[in-house]
Amino acid sequence: MEETKAAVFVAPANENIFIRLVSTSSEVLQLQDEDSLVFHPEYTHQLFGENECIFGYKQPRVDLWYGASTLTTYFHFGYNEKGSEADLEGAQIDFVEDIIGDKLAPGYLNNKEEFLARLERETSFRPFGELVHVYTSNEDDRECPYEVYKGDILTPGLRDYHARLQTFILWFIDAASFIDVDDENWQFYFLFERKTVDGQPMYCIVGYATVYKYYAFPDKTRPRISQFLILPTFQRRGHGAQLLQIIYNQYVGDQRVLDITVEDPSDEFTGLRDYVDAGNCSRLSSFQPSAMKSGFSQEMALQAQKQLKINKQQARKVYEILRLRATDRSNPVEYKDYRLAVKRRLNKPFQKEQSDLKKLERVLNPDELAATIASTGLEERHQKLNTLYEITEQSYLRTVEKLASM
Ligand SMILES: CC(C)(COP(=O)(O)OP(=O)(O)OC[C@H]1O[C@@H](n2cnc3c(N)ncnc32)[C@H](O)[C@@H]1OP(=O)(O)O)[C@@H](O)C(=O)NCCC(=O)NCCS
Structure with a gap:
C-alpha cells in the first residue's frame, strides 16, 4: 500500500526531459505547444541512477533549450505535484535543477524571456577555429552547406563553447565523461550547418568530435x-560519415602519425x-576482390596503416567485410570457406583454453578428461561461437549493403 503511494512520484527521466535547439525567438513562439523539434536523452543514468527515473514528482518535465548557434542554454523544471515527506516515505527527493544544473555550463538561464531576447545574437555567432572542410548535402532538393572547424584549447572562445556543447554527450553516449580541456593535446572538430537568415550566414551546430594526440x-x-x-535531429543523414572522413583527412598525410584509434x-x-573504413580500404590495391580468398595479408595490414592510418585489428575486420562482399553466398564451398575463416579468428580467445585441455589429455584418464571437458562447456562454447558468428555476419552484411547503395 505504502509502496504504491510513493510509486506515483517516480517518472522515467529520458522521456520527461525535452531538449530543443532553436534559431530564432519566433520559432520558439510558434512551436511552444508542440514538441516536433524536441528530442529526448538516450541515457540519464549518470544523473538519475541506474533506473533512469526522476523521483519525487508527478509528471515532472525538464525543458532544456539551446540557441542553435551560440548554445545559450535555458533550463526549466516543472511538475504537476511534488511528493510530501509522507508521500515519499522519507526517501530522498531528486533536486532536479541541482542535478542537471551541475552538468550545465555556468551562466545558463532560467528566464524564458531573457533566453528569447538572447536569441537575437544567434546570427552574429561565428564558429571558432580554422575552417577545414565544406560540403553540401541534398535536402528537400536543396543543396545545404555544412562546414567543419578545427581548434584547440588555445583557440579564442572555444573553451566556453565546448563547455556548453559537451553536456550533450551525457545524454547520448553511454558512460560518457567530460574531458580535461586544459591539455593542449586535445583537438576539437565542430560541424555546423550554414543557413542564410535575412541575408546573413547563420551557423547551427550539428555535431562535434574530440581527438587526443597520444605519443x-x-x-x-x-x-x-x-x-x-x-x-539526434541530424543523425542518419550522412554527417557522421562526413565528419569522420574529414578527421581522417587531417592525419592520413602526416608522416608522424602512426595510426588513428578510437576510445571505447x-x-x-x-x-x-x-x-567509412571499408569504403576507403576498398579503393586500396591489396583489398581488391581477387586478393580476398588468400586471406588477410601483411600487405593489407601495411597498406591500410600507411595510407589510411588504420590499425591492424580494424584492417582485419574490414578485410572480413570486404571478403564477405566478394563471396558468392549461394556457392556452398565459397561460403563455407568464408565462415571458417571468420570463425577461426573469432575462436582465437578460446584457443589458449583448448591448448591447455590438450596438455591435460596427456595426464588425465578418460573419465577425468570427460569431466573436465564437461566442466569447461565445450559444447556451449561451440554454440556461443556460432551465435557470435551470426551476429558478426549480420553486422557485416549491413555494411556491405550500405557500400552497395553508394
Ligand atoms: C554514431 C553516430 C556518430 C553516427 O552518425 P550519423 O550521422 O547518424 O551516421 P551517418 O548518417 O553518417 O551513417 C552512415 C552509415 O554509417 C553506418 N551507421 C551509422 N550509424 C549507425 C548505427 N547506429 N548502427 C549501425 N550502423 C550505423 C550506416 O551504414 C550508415 O548508413 P545508413 O544510415 O544509410 O544505414 C551518431 O548516431 C551519434 O552521434 N550517436 C550517438 C553518440 C555516439 O554513439 N557516439 C559515438 C561515441 S564513441
Missing part, C-alpha cells in the same frame, strides 16, 4: 577519437567506422 614510441603520434556526436567505441560508432 607513440619513438617519434610518432597516435590520434585517438575520444568523443564523437551527431545531434559505441556500437553505433562501430557501424559508422566500419562503413
Whole structure:
C-alpha cells in the first residue's frame, strides 16, 4: 500500500526531459505547444541512477533549450505535484535543477524571456577555429552547406563553447565523461550547418568530435577519437560519415602519425567506422576482390596503416567485410570457406583454453578428461561461437549493403 503511494512520484527521466535547439525567438513562439523539434536523452543514468527515473514528482518535465548557434542554454523544471515527506516515505527527493544544473555550463538561464531576447545574437555567432572542410548535402532538393572547424584549447572562445556543447554527450553516449580541456593535446572538430537568415550566414551546430594526440614510441603520434556526436535531429543523414572522413583527412598525410584509434567505441560508432573504413580500404590495391580468398595479408595490414592510418585489428575486420562482399553466398564451398575463416579468428580467445585441455589429455584418464571437458562447456562454447558468428555476419552484411547503395 505504502509502496504504491510513493510509486506515483517516480517518472522515467529520458522521456520527461525535452531538449530543443532553436534559431530564432519566433520559432520558439510558434512551436511552444508542440514538441516536433524536441528530442529526448538516450541515457540519464549518470544523473538519475541506474533506473533512469526522476523521483519525487508527478509528471515532472525538464525543458532544456539551446540557441542553435551560440548554445545559450535555458533550463526549466516543472511538475504537476511534488511528493510530501509522507508521500515519499522519507526517501530522498531528486533536486532536479541541482542535478542537471551541475552538468550545465555556468551562466545558463532560467528566464524564458531573457533566453528569447538572447536569441537575437544567434546570427552574429561565428564558429571558432580554422575552417577545414565544406560540403553540401541534398535536402528537400536543396543543396545545404555544412562546414567543419578545427581548434584547440588555445583557440579564442572555444573553451566556453565546448563547455556548453559537451553536456550533450551525457545524454547520448553511454558512460560518457567530460574531458580535461586544459591539455593542449586535445583537438576539437565542430560541424555546423550554414543557413542564410535575412541575408546573413547563420551557423547551427550539428555535431562535434574530440581527438587526443597520444605519443607513440619513438617519434610518432597516435590520434585517438575520444568523443564523437551527431545531434539526434541530424543523425542518419550522412554527417557522421562526413565528419569522420574529414578527421581522417587531417592525419592520413602526416608522416608522424602512426595510426588513428578510437576510445571505447559505441556500437553505433562501430557501424559508422566500419562503413567509412571499408569504403576507403576498398579503393586500396591489396583489398581488391581477387586478393580476398588468400586471406588477410601483411600487405593489407601495411597498406591500410600507411595510407589510411588504420590499425591492424580494424584492417582485419574490414578485410572480413570486404571478403564477405566478394563471396558468392549461394556457392556452398565459397561460403563455407568464408565462415571458417571468420570463425577461426573469432575462436582465437578460446584457443589458449583448448591448448591447455590438450596438455591435460596427456595426464588425465578418460573419465577425468570427460569431466573436465564437461566442466569447461565445450559444447556451449561451440554454440556461443556460432551465435557470435551470426551476429558478426549480420553486422557485416549491413555494411556491405550500405557500400552497395553508394
Ligand atoms: C554514431 C553516430 C556518430 C553516427 O552518425 P550519423 O550521422 O547518424 O551516421 P551517418 O548518417 O553518417 O551513417 C552512415 C552509415 O554509417 C553506418 N551507421 C551509422 N550509424 C549507425 C548505427 N547506429 N548502427 C549501425 N550502423 C550505423 C550506416 O551504414 C550508415 O548508413 P545508413 O544510415 O544509410 O544505414 C551518431 O548516431 C551519434 O552521434 N550517436 C550517438 C553518440 C555516439 O554513439 N557516439 C559515438 C561515441 S564513441
